[in-house]
Amino acid sequence: MQHSANTIFVSASGLVSFRPKVRNWLLNFAESQWHNAQLAIFYRENTLSQIKTQLSANTDNVIGFEPDWLVAIVDIASAAGDAIMTVYASDDYEVDVKTDDSPVTAADLASHNVIVAALNKLTPNIPVMSEESTTLAWEERKLWQSYWLIDPLDGTKEFIKRNGEFTVNIAFIHQGRAVAGVVYAPVLDKCYFGSLTGGAWLKNAGVEQALIKKSFENKAVPRVVGSRSHISPGLQSYLAALGEHEMKSVGSSLKFCLLAEGEADIYPRLGLTSEWDTAAAQAVLESAGGKVLQYGSEAALDYNQKSDILNPYFIAYAPHWE
Numbered sequence: 001m002q003h004s005a006n007t008i009f010v011s012a013s014g015l016v017s018f019r020p021k022v023r024n025w026l027l028n029f030a031e032s033q034w035h036n037a038q039l040a041i042f043y044r045e046n047t048l049s050q051i052k053t054q055l056s057a058n059t060d061n062v063i064g065f066e067p068d069w070l071v072a073i074v075d076i077a078s079a080a081g082d083a084i085m086t087v088y089a090s091d092d093y094e095v096d097v098k099t100d101d102s103p104v105t106a107a108d109l110a111s112h113n114v115i116v117a118a119l120n121k122l123t124p125n126i127p128v129m130s131e132e133s134t135t136l137a138w139e140e141r142k143l144w145q146s147y148w149l150i151d152p153l154d155g156t157k158e159f160i161k162r163n164g165e166f167t168v169n170i171a172f173i174h175q176g177r178a179v180a181g182v183v184y185a186p187v188l189d190k191c192y193f194g195s196l197t198g199g200a201w202l203k204n205a206g207v208e209q210a211l212i213k214k215s216f217e218n219k220a221v222p223r224v225v226g227s228r229s230h231i232s233p234g235l236q237s238y239l240a241a242l243g244e245h246e247m248k249s250v251g252s253s254l255k256f257c258l259l260a261e262g263e264a265d266i267y268p269r270l271g272l273t274s275e276w277d278t279a280a281a282q283a284v285l286e287s288a289g290g291k292v293l294q295y296g297s298e299a300a301l302d303y304n305q306k307s308d309i310l311n312p313y314f315i316a317y318a319p320h321w322e
């Protein structure tokens with residue numbers, strides 16, 4: 001830890017590793033000494049209130065996630081994106097239909113293979129659950145404290161339509177919460193990543209920026225995002241109750257990322273999704289200060305709490321949305 005005139009520098013892992021008493025002293029000291037004091041996490045800045053929110057969201061401040069893994073999963077998502085783009089460029093692939101009627105291509109499977117091999121190498125003792133792996137018994141996975149939850153190609157319909165709105169999703173789940181994740185859109189060259197104790201970032205065409213709530217504007221009319229290819233049955237009545245709004249249709253988990261980036265305000269999903277569709281992007285959005293709540297409840301969307309893999313309906317809110 002170092003300090004200068006108006007900033008304390010402390011690494012994310014350093015902050016988490018302090019005992020609660022010391023950590024609280026540090027936060028109180030920063031707040032009492034300097035108006036708008038900031039703690040710099042690594043080389044990027046988060047506001048003090050953002051750090052406090054993240055810490056209080058993790059009551060024991062143990063998220064089971066090593067900070068070094070964030071860089072590793074960004075690299076893994078990038079390699080998976082390359083595997084997808086090889087299939088995309090060939091423009092000659094078969095589209096199979098899975099038992100649940102959803103499409104799957106060689107790109108989904110190529111991405112799955114790249115990610116599973118790399119995660120097994122990174123963390124040999126942490127299980128991996130993938131949309132493309134055979135179903136794992138609930139009796140086994142309910143015992144997991146931590147695991148990787150991946151959707152190797154989210155937005156397969158968008159991949160087939162060639163509109164670029166598909167993503168590679170890798171999430172780390174700890175005790176039922178999505179605590180870290182990466183969402184990579186290879187055609188758009190955008191990579192969103194974050195962890196609850198570190199913050200969230202966007203790498204856009206190689207240029208990295210922190211996703212910080214204070215830099216976002218509140219718009220007079222709420223900007224809503226919804227699925228491009230799947231109809232949510234209750235969405236129309238939700239939108240009618242919301243009143244005047246702008247609506248934008250976007251494929252895949254990119255909808256959450258637009259909220260994290262400050263480009264949209266609300267994502268109501270009053271239709272079905274599976275846990276791998278949401279985990280990585282929820283981690284990014286919540287790391288940026290946003291939230292994803294089960295519809296009609298104040299409870300966050302959670303993971304691995306029941307035998308079926310379907311999410312309840314939910315509403316995601318941008319960090320700046322009150």
Ligand SMILES: Nc1ncnc2c1ncn2[C@@H]1O[C@H](COP(=O)(O)O)[C@@H](OP(=O)(O)O)[C@H]1O
Nearest residue numbers: 102153154155156157227230251252272273274
């Ligand atoms: N009826 C349904 N049941 C379960 N998941 C569904 C579904 N309809 C859509 N989805 C999920 O929604 C994802 C696409 O999100 P969106 O509609 O927001 O673009 C799909 O991801 P995949 O493309 O990975 O299969 C699919 O898993």
Ligand SMILES: [Mg+2]
Nearest residue numbers: 151154155277
């Ligand atoms: Mg998906």
